[in-house]
Each structure stands twice: as C-alpha cells, then as structure tokens.
Amino acid sequence: KAGVTQTPRYLIKTRGQQVTLSCSPISGHRSVSWYQQTPGQGLQFLFEYFSETQRNKGNFPGRFSGRQFSNSRSEMNVSTLELGDSALYLCASTLGAGEGEQYFGPGTRLTVT
Amino acid sequence: GIQVEQSPPDLILQEGANSTLRCNFSDSVNNLQWFHQNPWGQLINLFYIPSGTKQNGRLSATTVATERYSLLYISSSQTTDSGVYFCAVFQAAGNKLTFGGGTRVLVKP
Numbered sequence: 001k002a003g004v005t006q007t008p009r010y011l012i013k014t015r016g017q018q019v020t021l022s023c024s025p026i027s028g029h030r031s032v033s034w035y036q037q038t039p040g041q042g043l044q045f046l047f048e049y050f051s052e053t054q055r056n057k058g059n060f061p062g063r064f065s066g067r068q069f070s071n072s073r074s075e076m077n078v079s080t081l082e083l084g085d086s087a088l089y090l091c092a093s094t095l096g097a098g099e100g101e102q103y104f105g106p107g108t109r110l111t112v113t
Numbered sequence: 114g115i116q117v118e119q120s121p122p123d124l125i126l127q128e129g130a131n132s133t134l135r136c137n138f139s140d141s142v143n144n145l146q147w148f149h150q151n152p153w154g155q156l157i158n159l160f161y162i163p164s165g166t167k168q169n170g171r172l173s174a175t176t177v178a179t180e181r182y183s184l185l186y187i188s189s190s191q192t193t194d195s196g197v198y199f200c201a202v203f204q205a206a207g208n209k210l211t212f213g214g215g216t217r218v219l220v221k222p
Contacts, residue, residue: 035210037154045210048208055208056207056208056209090154092156099143104156106155107153107155109154
C-alpha cells in the first residue's frame with residue numbers, strides 16, 4: 001500500500017506570492033492533518049480535515065487555508081507569503097475520524113525569498 | 114494547552130551503547146506516538162503507544178499514562194539511529210497531535 005504523498009517536494013517563492021501544496025493520504029484513510037515545522041517553533045498543527053470538513057485549526061493567520069476533496073486528497077494554500085512562512089510542511093493521514101495512528105508524508109520544503 | 118517536554122535535548126552515543134529518551138506531558142492524552150525524523154525531514158513511525166510497553170527490534174517504548182510520561186529505549190545503538198526523535202500526544206478534544214521539542218541523537222562509530 002502506498003504511503004502518504006506530497007507535492008511538490010521543494011518550492012521557492014517570493015514574498016507576496018501565494019502557494020498551494022497537495023497531499024494524498026494512504027488509500028482508505030479519510031482524515032488529513034497538516035503541520036508546519038520551523039527551527040524556531042518546532043512542529044505545529046495547522047488544520048485537520050475529515051470528510052471534506054475542517055474540524056480543527058491551529059493558531060495560524062487567515063492567510064493559511066485548506067480544503068479536502070471527496071477522494072480525501074487535501075490541499076493547503078498560503079496567500080501573501082512572508083519570509084517567516086519558510087518551513088517544512090508535513091501532512092499526515094489517519095484511517096478514521098478519531099484518534100488513530102497518524103502517518104506522515106515526506107513533506108514540502110517551502111522557501112520564501 | 115497541553116505541554117510536551119522531551120529530554121535530553123541532545124544525546125551523543127558511542128555505537129553499541131544503550132540510551133533512554135523521555136517524554137513528559139502535562140495533561141491526560143488519548144494516545145502517544147514516537148517518531149524518528151530522517152535527514153530528509155520525513156517522520157517515520159516508531160510506536161503508537163497510549164499505554165503499556167511495546168518492542169520493535171532494538172527499540173522499545175513504555176508509556177505510563179497515569180503518570181504522564183513515556184520512555185523510548187534504544188539498545189545497541191547504530192549510526193543509522195542518528196537523527197531527531199519526537200514524541201507527540203493526541204487529545205480527542207483538539208483532534209490533533211502536539212509535539213515535543215525532540216531529542217537530537219548522534220551515534221558515533
């Protein structure tokens with residue numbers, strides 16, 4: 001069974017631009033969560049989706065948004081990029097709606113210049 | 114919110130040595146996971162262990178939920194064990210994992 005996939009793997013953007021990252025969960029998994037990892041703040045929760053509904057969002061500005069499609073694939077979007085948005089963005093998938101084991105993708109490394 | 118603290122922050126080991134990594138958390142949790150982050154950034158699942166003890170090869174983990182801590186044991190360490198180890202706890206109320214700050218392990222040959 002294929003693992004969690006994320007595209008693109010690397011991305012370089014300029015301040016003020018916007019970016020869309022994609023995550024495909026493990027086949028059959030219905031929940032997708034997104035996390036941001038930076039050297040200063042560590043790993044922080046962004047949002048979680050189940051059945052196309054955002055059920056929880058972390059403490060990030062409104063420039064960070066996401067969605068989930070009917071096939072469970074998810075996208076996150078960051079608008080008006082800032083230098084501080086440079087980070088590794090990780091997505092994780094879980095089988096069901098609750099507290100099951102989370103499996104992570106390889107991440108998208110975003111650099112904002 | 115819940116606080117997750119890992120110790121030590123850094124660990125240098127000679128190949129073949131044993132070690133214990135600790136994860137303390139400040140509130141009750143529904144489950145706990147241990148991960149190893151590889152040099153390319155991917156989090157590799159080690160254990161899903163809300164309570165009790167599990168073993169996988171040279172690694173084992175114990176979670177004592179009532180006392181709010183978990184331990185990860187590495188025995189007969191190898192250079193490939195180098196990297197950052199994270200524990201993360203899940204609370205159903207928040208529907209998310211909260212990560213500790215990690216323990217950076219370097220195993221020298």
